Amino acid sequence: MKAEPELPIELVALARRAGVDVRSDEWPFLLEAYGKTRAAIVRLSATLRSVDAPAFDPRPRQSGETRASGQDPRTRA
């Protein structure tokens, strides 16, 4: 997990690594959006530590597999 973001330098570096140019007038919007989400990411990390957090399941979903829960609604009463 990153520490407090050192932006915009970090942002520019990350985007340029991907070959994408970020204009200086875009920095404030991106920083504000990231800053807002950052607090929720920290809360999420804490929550994942405090519960029996599920594994990340990277398998491709199969046809007929119900999203995320693994519960097949066709078998519900």
Added chain:
Amino acid sequence: MTASPTELSLLEAAAAMEARSISSTELTRAYLARIDALDAGLRCFITVSREQALADAARADDERRSGGGRGSLHGIPVAVKDLFDTAGVRTTANSRTRADNVPVFDATVVQRLRSAGAVLLGKLHMNEFATGPLFEDDFRPPARNPWNTDRTPGGSSSGSGAALAAGLCAGSFGSDTGGSIRGPAAFCGVVGLKPTSGLVSRAGVAMLSWSFDHVGPMARRVRDVAVLLQATAGFDPADPTSADLSVPGFLSALDGSAKRVRIGVPMRYVTSGIEVEEDVLGAFRAAIEHLRELGAEIREIELPHLDVLDGIFNPILQSEAAAYHQTQLASRGSEYGRGFRRRVLEGYLYTGVEYVQAQRGRSMFTAAYDELMRSVDIIVTPTTHRTAPTFAEQATSARSPFTRIFNVTGQPSISIPCGFDRQGLPIGLLLSGRRSEDASLLRLADAYERTTVWHQRRPSAAGAVVA
């Protein structure tokens, strides 16, 4: 027959055609005339496929004359958000990067609509690639809300909501990653359904987020939405995320009953956890009381894990959007609009670890809602915390959390009209059910609609043609 056939609901128009009191060609011409009269001001359409629509309508009439009716959508004029591929009709996603994109194939939804006999009037306005605030210098400038043209119709299925409210099409399809069907439905006073994940194919639809994107129907009545869903739902081998679910009869499920439905209401959160406008709150409380009078059991609930919703939703959505657009952002980045760039470039800020944690969080979040849905059948909230903002407000207006919850969990979720604020702007009620129980959700929405009048009101700002 009313003064203008464009005032008919989709099913009313279907009945009129079945009774031979109007032809598809007459109905299509009426819609095209209304588009000609109003759309320069409302800007709902990016492309009007006039010649193709008239040809399709003539074919539908020929088939009907020869006894070949295809059902309720036969000859019905519809329009789709401009991110559904349409063979031979330009599909821009409201982006300069796709200004000249003319697909060779139809998206599966479009293909199924055509197979059901629907007539495609054209392609509707949207936020660029379904994200970001709207600006006048977008590839196509923002659609306007027919209830007040200084207001946004919402996004990103902006043209779908506005065109339905203004009577410029009988039905529509939009896409919804965090509320892009249900928000415009609420702001425009129409009905919008985000179906269960995997129920309606996303093949041939420009992506924003593989994890959260859904496509779904919009119309002026719940029954019309059921008809559009029926025609398009079902497994599609062209979409790797399509689910092989059984498809029930959605229209036949609408029996008007709300008795003993267990409705969960997060009243504490709605009244104190978020700033909900007074008129929206009043309409919401009245709607809950109405559902109680219809025989539903109202239960107070708490919505779990809302404090981490942004930490799940934003890293996944923005990272996937940045990945989808990676090549073009690198080679043609300057051609994207500023609203889109403000949102999608954020994706480069999230690390791989944060993305994976968000996906783990999504599993945790979904499991918690699965548990909640053991005690209630439907969750009811306002669709949005406010009515339609002005264009000046929309770029900075906070997004409501209610709709996004169900993109994360994949549950079906529908917005229906439930009132108007003191400025005459529509208010939406959000009903959300269990995965794969779209029919039960539609049943409750229809029971509410049948016994209320909100869906009957039409916007005067849509112009004199209404009168």
